[in-house]
Amino acid sequence: MAPSTLLRPFSRLLPVTRLPSACSARSKFYVREPVHHRPDWLKVGAAAGAAALMWIWLIKQHNEDVLEYKRRNGLE
DSSP, X not given: OOHHHHHGGGGGTSOOOOOOOTTTSSOSSOOOOOOXXXXXXXXXXXXXXXXXXXXXXXHHHHHHHHHHHHHHTTOO
C-alpha cells in the first residue's frame, strides 16, 4: 500500500499551506545601516574596558592557580 493512501484520511487534519503574497512577505521592520563615520564612543569604551577588566582578572586568576598548584605539589 502506498504511503499517500495511508495518509489520505488524515489530510483533512492538516492545515492548508499557502505561499505568502508579495505584500505580506515584506519585512515589517526598517533596518538602518550602521553609522561608520561616527562611532558610539560610549559603547566602544564600555566594550574595551570590559575586555581589559576580563584580561586583568584572567591573568590574576591564572597566577593564583599556578601558586596553588606549586603549593600543593611541593614545588615552592
